Amino acid sequence: MNVTLPMLASATELLNEKKHKDMTAHGAPEIMYGTAWKEGRTTELVEKALSVGFTGIDTANQPRHYKESLVGNALHSFLEQGGSRQDLFVQTKFTPVAGQDSRIPYDPKADIQSQVRQSFESSLADLRTDYVDSYLLHAPHSFPELADADWEVWSVMEELYRSGRARSVGISNVNRQQLVSLCEKANLRPAIVQNRCFAKFGWDRAVREVCRTFGVTYQGFSLLTGNPAMLRHPKVAELAEKLGKTPQQVIYRFAMQAGMVPLTGTTNSNHMKEALAAVDFEISEDDVEAIEEAQG
Numbered sequence: 001m002n003v004t005l006p007m008l009a010s011a012t013e014l015l016n017e018k019k020h021k022d023m024t025a026h027g028a029p030e031i032m033y034g035t036a037w038k039e040g041r042t043t044e045l046v047e048k049a050l051s052v053g054f055t056g057i058d059t060a061n062q063p064r065h066y067k068e069s070l071v072g073n074a075l076h077s078f079l080e081q082g083g084s085r086q087d088l089f090v091q092t093k094f095t096p097v098a099g100q101d102s103r104i105p106y107d108p109k110a111d112i113q114s115q116v117r118q119s120f121e122s123s124l125a126d127l128r129t130d131y132v133d134s135y136l137l138h139a140p141h142s143f144p145e146l147a148d149a150d151w152e153v154w155s156v157m158e159e160l161y162r163s164g165r166a167r168s169v170g171i172s173n174v175n176r177q178q179l180v181s182l183c184e185k186a187n188l189r190p191a192i193v194q195n196r197c198f199a200k201f202g203w204d205r206a207v208r209e210v211c212r213t214f215g216v217t218y219q220g221f222s223l224l225t226g227n228p229a230m231l232r233h234p235k236v237a238e239l240a241e242k243l244g245k246t247p248q249q250v251i252y253r254f255a256m257q258a259g260m261v262p263l264t265g266t267t268n269s270n271h272m273k274e275a276l277a278a279v280d281f282e283i284s285e286d287d288v289e290a291i292e293e294a295q296g
């Protein structure tokens with residue numbers, strides 16, 4: 001199903017194309033390691049993920065679900081052992097007050113733009129780095145449209161991008177109309193979207209269509225946990241059997257060929273290796289189409 005988007009004037013297209021080039025100059029990896037819900041095991045698991053070959057690490061300045069400073073410890077030991085910062089793609093998020101518990105990593109009474117600046121500084125300190133490769137707004141303040149607060153946040157994200165300390169900026173948990181609005185009206189278009197991806201909702205096709213149209217990288221989460229029926233789907237089982245892969249690898253491979261960057265938050269070393277190995281095989285376009293159309 002194609003999503004009809006408004007036609008853009010050619011001058012705007014050229015400008016957007018330039019913006020897109022700017023934003024994607026710093027390439028994201030094909031699959032990323034997610035650090036949510038790892039608690040006291042965060043450092044150990046991120047170190048493990050880096051040692052088996054992940055280069056993309058996703059976190060957030062949201063103590064309720066993520067331990068950003070423990071991610072920073074793992075990044076630090078990776079660098080201490082001779083790893084290069086340039087080889088890593090480090091992504092974190094500004095989480096608005098509504099997404100925090102009592103451990104808010106900025107002054108909740110400050111104006112929203114100061115909150116973003118404070119959260120960003122605290123993320124750099126946590127992660128022991130002087131820049132992040134990607135900085136996301138964790139979720140818009142309102143639905144179905146963006147709120148004024150989101151535009152205020154976005155203007156600080158643009159400022160952080162211009163400073164070179166956020167090498168790309170993006171948004172998470174966004175719907176189609178919010179994303180179109182941001183892509184069309186922002187001075188700097190988002191480079192990255194990170195969304196939950198359920199087969200039963202068409203694998204978030206409407207948002208992915210917008211990403212394709214505007215050249216935005218789509219990162220998908222809940223690909224396994226959100227799609228248990230797909231892990232048992234006959235097409236997935238058939239491909240897994242034929243290719244000697246696990247159903248989880250087939251789902252990750254499908255996601256990549258459908259234009260997504262999958263996130264995995266596995267705690268298991270073998271599952272980490274399996275997820276990375278999904279980069280190294282292919283399924284046919286017909287099989288991609290069949291899984292796209294499956295209602296999971």
Ligand SMILES: NC(=O)c1ccc[n+]([C@@H]2O[C@H](COP(=O)([O-])OP(=O)(O)OC[C@H]3O[C@@H](n4cnc5c(N)ncnc54)[C@H](OP(=O)(O)O)[C@@H]3O)[C@@H](O)[C@H]2O)c1
Nearest residue numbers: 034035036058172221222223248263264265266267268271
């Ligand atoms: N932006 C947002 O609002 C948001 C929300 C949620 C998540 N995220 C990001 O996305 C990341 C991933 O989260 P997720 O919700 O997709 O779930 P997840 O944390 O990746 O959970 C995956 C589940 O599937 C299992 N699993 C993983 N690989 C497997 C394999 N090869 N075979 C069998 N089981 C496997 C894991 O168990 P094992 O540990 O035993 O492998 C785990 O129970 C998070 O860490 C976070 O960075 C972002």
